[in-house]
Amino acid sequence: MLAKTPPPPYYAVIFTSLKTEGNTSYAEMAQRMEELAKQQPSYSGIESAREELGITVSYWKDVESIRNWKMNLEHLQAQKTGREDWYSHYKVRVCLVERDYGFEK
Amino acid sequence: MLAKTPPPPYYAVIFTSLKTEGNTSYAEMAQRMEELAKQQPSYSGIESAREELGITVSYWKDVESIRNWKMNLEHLQAQKTGREDWYSHYKVRVCLVERDYGFEK
Numbered sequence: 718m719l720a721k722t723p724p725p726p727y728y729a730v731i732f733t734s735l736k737t738e739g740n741t742s743y744a745e746m747a748q749r750m751e752e753l754a755k756q757q758p759s760y761s762g763i764e765s766a767r768e769e770l771g772i773t774v775s776y777w778k779d780v781e782s783i784r785n786w787k788m789n790l791e792h793l794q795a796q797k798t799g800r801e802d803w804y805s806h807y808k809v810r811v812c813l814v815e816r817d818y819g820f821e822k
Numbered sequence: 823m824l825a826k827t828p829p830p831p832y833y834a835v836i837f838t839s840l841k842t843e844g845n846t847s848y849a850e851m852a853q854r855m856e857e858l859a860k861q862q863p864s865y866s867g868i869e870s871a872r873e874e875l876g877i878t879v880s881y882w883k884d885v886e887s888i889r890n891w892k893m894n895l896e897h898l899q900a901q902k903t904g905r906e907d908w909y910s911h912y913k914v915r916v917c918l919v920e921r922d923y924g925f926e927k
Contacts, residue, residue, distance in 0.1 A: 718840075718875070719838050719840065719875070719911055719912075719913050720838075720913075722913075722915075725915075729834075729836060729915060729917055731834060731836065731879055731919075733824050733825075733869050733879075735824065737927070764838050764875055764877055765873075765875070765877075766871040766872055766873045766874075766875050766876060766877045767871055767873060768870075768871045768872060768873075769871075770823070770824070770869055770870070770871050771871060772869055772870075772871045772877045772879065774836055774838075774877065774879075780920075800925055804925065804927075805926070805927045806824055806924070806925065806926045806927065807824075807924055807925050808824050808825075808922060808923075808924035808925075809922060809923055809924065810827075810830075810834060810919045810921075810922040811919070811920055811921050811922065812834050812917035812918060812919045812920065813917060813918045813920055814836075814915045814916070814917045815885075815916055815917065815918055816915075816916050817913060817914060817915040817916065818913075818914055819911070819912055819913035819914065820905055820909065820911065820912050821910070821911045822842075822909075822910045822911065
């Protein structure tokens with residue numbers, strides 16, 4: 718499903734990643750992090766897809782909440798395991814969504 | 823592959839979509855639009871993945887080039903066919919990338 722985001726301006730965090738062969742506990746972690754993100758203040762939705770490349774975009778009402786989410790203890794542990802085991806390469810981009818528009822049949 | 827983007831600030835266009843059952847010429851169009859985007863001024867990379875949801879993020883050095891790309895004649899035709907045939911729902915978000923960081927093994 719597409720995220721139901723508020724009217725701009727709001728924030729997007731684009732997380733792009735390539736995985737290693739290792740998959741130990743990856744699916745559980747991904748699901749847990751999504752559940753945990755949803756409980757954070759100012760969280761406004763998430764969109765995710767993976768083929769060779771994985772792209773997860775999370776949406777937030779303010780940038781402070783993004784900083785707090787990055788520093789969440791359980792999330793910090795997931796980031797550490799991500800670097801050690803799951804990901805060969807990733808990039809995080811913190812963005813201000815200035816405008817948006819869409820289409821629905 | 824992850825896009826090799828310049829140091830921030832730069833722009834990201836997040837295009838999220840749900841497809842219809844119709845697939846006529848979709849793959850050809852997607853490939854052609856990617857080739858054409860790469861020829862535009864200030865284009866800085868593209869990242870794409872599709873499961874149920876499709877996410878394509880294109881990166882740009884300035885916002886004027888995003889406007890020009892949206893108005894490109896061949897791209898306008900693809901947008902029209904997209905609404906008529908390919909997509910049941912989509913959203914476009916134009917974003918200023920304020921900071922980024924990454925990890926590579």
